[in-house]
Amino acid sequence: MKPQRHADHVRGREITRPRVTGTVAGAVAVTGLSVLAAAAAAGVVLVGAVARKVVVPARDRPSESRILRLDRDAGTIELVATPDTVVPGRYGSWVAKRAAYVQLGDIIETTEASVVRTLLGGDVDSLRVGQDSEFSGWFFRRPEELGLPHIDVEISTELGPAPAWVVHPEDGPSTKWAVLVHGRGTTRSEALRAVPTFRAAGYSCLLVSYRNDGDAPPTPDFRYSLGDEEWRDVDAAIAFSREQGATDVVLMGWSMGGAIVLQASRRTSHPELIRAVALDSPVIDWVDVLQHQARENRIPGLVGRVALLAISRSWGRLLTGQATSIDLTRLDYVANAADLTLPILLMHSDDDGYVPAGPSRALAKARPDIVTFVPFDVARHTKLWNYDPERWSAAVADWLDGLEGFTTP
Structure with missing residues (x-):
């Protein structure tokens, strides 16, 4: 493609610019539209994912904590510290994707990374170090527990x-x-x-x-x-x-x-x-x-x-x-x-x-x-x-x- 001369000058020097043919311009336009279409499609997918998260019942709840240490003899459990696990009171904890449930009581010790609480009851024998822990406010699971x-x-x-x-x-x-x-x-x-x-x-x-x-x-x-x-x-x-x-x-x-x-x-x-x-x-x-x-x-x-x-x-x-x-x-x-x-x-x-x-x-x-x-x-x-x-x-x-x-x- 031969360069086309223009009346543009930089510091007195004539400069040249390449000629943009219709074919090249069309290709650029199509590419731009494709990028916009892809971006729009990605946006629609993201919107759909966010909206579905609101209305679709979750089959698995996220486990934000984890069991770090167990002492069954002393009746204590150490968990990863989260905004929920460090709050005083009585709570429940689901472990192993809700395969087991335990009741937790008073806080014994806290650090920046962990919290030690008392074990009050539940499926204590099912607990293992490393299991995820889903902190819960239920405390009771069945009326019989009352x-x-x-x-x-x-x-x-x-x-x-x-x-x-x-x-x-x-x-x-x-x-x-x-x-x-x-x-x-x-x-x-x-x-x-x-x-x-x-x-x-x-x-x-x-x-x-x-x-x-x-x-x-x-x-x-x-x-x-x-x-x-x-x-x-x-x-x-x-x-x-x-x-x-x-x-x-x-x-x-x-x-x-x-x-x-x-x-x-x-x-x-x-x-x-x-x-x-x-x-x-x-x-x-x-x-x-x-x-x-x-x-x-x-x-x-x-x-x-x-x-x-x-x-x-x-x-x-x-x-x-x-x-x-x-x-x-x-x-x-x-x-x-x-x-x-x-x-x-x-x-x-x-x-x-x-x-x-x-x-x-x-x-x-x-x-x-x-x-x-x-x-x-x-x-x-x-x-x-x-x-x-x-x-x-x-x-x-x-x-x-x-x-x-x-x-x-």
Whole structure:
């Protein structure tokens, strides 16, 4: 290709530039479009992956800690230090991909890298040094561990029978019932911690399962709705309690279970039964939670925003596999604070680490007439009872006592 002369000069010297033929220009344009198309495709894949992580139930929970040392004779275990494992209180720990479970107690020693805690019970003989440890706030796995009689029942939901536990007060079945709803990625075992407090206050306790939690029947798409559909299973549980003689029902939920019971309280077919709502580390605004998680996981802001749109718009179902989109606006209880009428007990830790406490505080500020806010500061996510069971139980008991004098605004 011969150079083409131009009237350009550099310090008086004539310079030449190569001629760009149509063929070369076209190739450059096509290459550029290909790069843009590849980048767009990669972006779509990333958005889909982020959105699916929100709505697809996880089969395996991450194990952020590991067993470093065991002393069965002394009854101690040393774990890798994490923000959760170094918090005082009583906890549980799953090991070997949930093949075994142990109960952990007081902290004996901490270093920058590890923490030594007491072993209180569980599958201690199954523990081995080097096993991953999934720290849990459940503590109890079965009602038998509370030393209380219980009944295994099934709730008739639109998807089929969902297993549940019933624990009555010492005097027998009550007309006051507490429907206890676990959070995302857990089971009804999470709610066992609340049973003694409600039982002592005269409530029959119904610990429920709901769609896609591994116990209740799954949906055909096997996708969470973040409370936008799960509330139907809780409504079926309310109907069950009515059949058993309930005249007053308190709903309590942990984390996503909080979003579920708030939806149930607003959309139930049995509104005359619902007396109040109690919330532990609840999701008050899913957009706030998901944006927080995106930042924590260093997901680009634009990807996070588009992923939010994907789970809430019909076009996004192609990426997520959802049968129906999620109405995130309906799940924002700060924006919808004026629609709430029932008394609410709201407990949240400022260092939650997973679900920021900001929306809980905003709801408490917006509706001081109905919200009793009990703040914690070092209890982490859904581990308020574990960190300070006396304070947690007293807060619930006092609030339940105060319901007798509450009048709807």
